[in-house]
Amino acid sequence: MISAFMMAMAAQASEAKPDWRAVAIADVNAAYRLFAENHPGMANPEDPAFPARLAAAHNASLKIAFETRDWDGYDRALDAFTDGLSDGHAFVVASDEPGKVWGKRAWPGFTAAWRGHSLYVHRAGPNSPAPVGSRILSCGGTEVEQLIRSRNRGLWFRPAEAGQWWNMGPSLLMGSIPPEPDQLKSCSFQLPDGRVQSASLRWERMPAVIFDTYRRAFAGEETPIGLSEPRTGVWLLGLSSFSPDEKGQAAYRKLHADIDRERAKLLKARAIVIDLRFNSGGSWLWGHDVARRLWGAKAVDERMNHFFRDVRIAWRASRDNITKLSAAIGKIRAGGHAKEADEVQTIVTGMEEALAAGQVSFIERPSFGDGRQQGDSPTDLDTPVYVITHGGCSSACLDAIDTFKRFENVKLIGAPTSADTTYMEAPRGALPSGFGVIAIPLKTWMHRPRKSGEGYQPDIPFNDLDWSTTAFLERIESDLQAVGPAPASR
Template sequence: MLTLTGAADAPDWASALRQDAQAFHDDIATNHPGMVDTANPRFASKNDRQLALAVQRARRTREYAGYWFALRAYAAAFDDGHLEFGAGRDQVQPQLPTRWPGFLTAIDDDGRQRVATHVDWSRLPIGAELIECDGRSADALAKTNVGAFSGRWFLRAVRMEEGGRLFLDQGNPWVTRPSICTFLVETRRRSVKLDWRIIDPAERDRHLARTFSRAAEPIGMRTLPDNSLWITLSDFKGDPEGPAAKALVPLIARLTASPESLRNARAIVLDLRGNHGGSSDWSRQIARLIWGKPAVDAVNLGSDAVEWRASSSNIATLKQFAASLDASSNSSPEVRGWLGETIAGMELARMSGKPVWANVSAAKRNSVSDRSIPTLGRPVLMITDPGCGSACLDAADLWLALGAIHVGQQTSADTVYMDARKDTLPSGFGRVVLPMKVYRGRKRGSNVPLTPSYVFRGSLADTQSLERWVSEIINRLSSTRSANMLSR
């Protein structure tokens, strides 16, 4: 770790920003597949431009907020959920004092920004719609002050998840804090001069949670009153000794030991609320239990090849993961075999002086015909929320190809750069996440979300209302199926 200049209790944040921005740039240059991606010729120049911008901002950086938001902007510029900057673990993170005007807005499904939470002194009611601030439209303000530091602002899921931060002032020196805003209150416009006051972290988090809520119920299964089987899959993390594995392994064992619970169910509900991704192996195991191994193996997910950046750091990351799998009883033999093949291929490519290793066998496994996909005697419904990304999207791709019915809300999205690793930056105050591989010819396009066939307009955190709504869909599907059988 590099030592920061300045007093021990007051780090030189300009120096930290220069050091960490350079390290971020070099990590991307050395390990990211985008640097050698012929389909993305502007990637390297974007990396250079972001470094130049961060160094320029370092000249004006005096506080932690300048450091933090400059590197947040660096990562956000790539519009990639697998390329991130966050807090490091080697240093105690300074607090970002927060001010607010007594209310927070949320971005609705229709794109409008409305007051979602408030206190009395704000003088704004719940539901008041933001029109503009200081001559800037609500959309332009959110894109500049929030989107530029989160990335992927073109995605509805990101806008809904991050939009509540618009009226939180954490000292970001790279934006202008709103002063006078206009709201539509019922049918009248109201101009409000914002009164920015300190809010403590606990109260801030309580109000922020009201701007966007995600359910993340414990992994497990239960039977609904109509004999439908509801399987909650809120996490797919790949750590074999982590909480997800310790819940998924017995769940899968239980389903394997009692196949009649799947066979006799009126419908099967696969609940992905709260799932950010992890390992795609879990969704394949679940799919094999529902549709059968031949059907899962026959699905064409449409990837021409998978190319891994064959850097020494990426290889070391995969070897470390392989060691954790070998030491655990919760790991999948199939994943261990795939990992061994990948590491060997990357090492061979590196010894041969090649920047990437192309896993063509993975593409071949995913390019067989759909002839073996069976028609089940019951509907399978898949619930998603706006946070579904990475391996959660892989699960959705697979289950939809097998005939699942998509319900809930639009997902997040990911680029074709996947399988991320983490690195701590030299100062210890920051950590970056970088992808190691790129898909070639994936059916689902880069940063393209999945939209449900049945959209839930309420709060997905309200499980009871969601359950009633899902039961209505099951009834409708069952009635349609019965009518079709009678007409034959």
């Protein structure tokens, strides 16, 4: 009897809900300690306000944590911490709520897409309250822009970055069955003919094909990693990820071989289209390798050395950071980048020496090739190059654009990108409770030409609702006809 009673009590205890107030306070305090001990901003002369910003994020988060009673409060507390840092590489975020049973995906008969400065009906089903191309003005009496700001926070939305609106706009009109408490019930539309009408939303189960439409709404059609010639004389390079798995790494090896084999044709092509849609970053090496094969290793390396001539990279010397960076060496080597793996080992050694000497950081000077800084080294590639950009392009995706834009024959086409700060290389780990995730950058770029929070605007804005590859190729054809043959690159 006693044994059975004790077993029942133990089972009840294991099913008891966490003390979310205690969990939130402990995780928020742990996050602050880990950031203070490991983040390079604590010793960055170019960002002297970071310690105060971190303290303010901690205080705002802790205030919510003390009032927390459930998982929602825990989630909001971590988001407040992340909001205070406003950096896609530095965050704390809650994992899914334990035991949460999500409803079935639902849509109100249409999908939405952000274009320019507004939200539009992107695809309409039979029960859509408005046709394709209608501008969505407000929902539930609140303007769309304010709704997007209020419903997206923390890691998921940085409103100062233009590309973030393209990314998050479509999610405003996603729902579930049964509906969430705050699910939208009505919206007001400006129809293509100029009339304004309001309508109730009828939420229904989302067909699988419609979920893919949400992805197309913010980034269009994904081009697989590889090289193809979809039109005579127009070559398409798919760079959809800089975080490739084994299959993706094999695709990059084939892409490199294909570029090398077809380079003579690329030199005489009408256009080269580099497609970055769906690329949200990863390792800068993948984009750099492609650039060296296109424009030539010497031309790329010298231009990048000139671009980064004043840059120094400060790696925060801490035991945690050394452990994390050491763990990456094998992965870099496995990706076929032995030279770069050796360079990371040199950085690890420098961090260890700095830590032993009581120094806060190890300072690295980036260098490419033989280190020469000539900024206008010649290239034989004068083919017009169009780089398709999207709102989610950040981190290493931006690094690739930094490289591509060193050449005069490059135009960006698409959407404004997201941005990043100068804090980089941010491996993820678990918060002490196991209910959340933390990411802390290991290094900061000092004197980087592209400033913190600076993204890219397209040379050719593409605000059409149709973001298919065919639509982009048509627009590129029009630009080629308008500008005529491109001048030779130097």
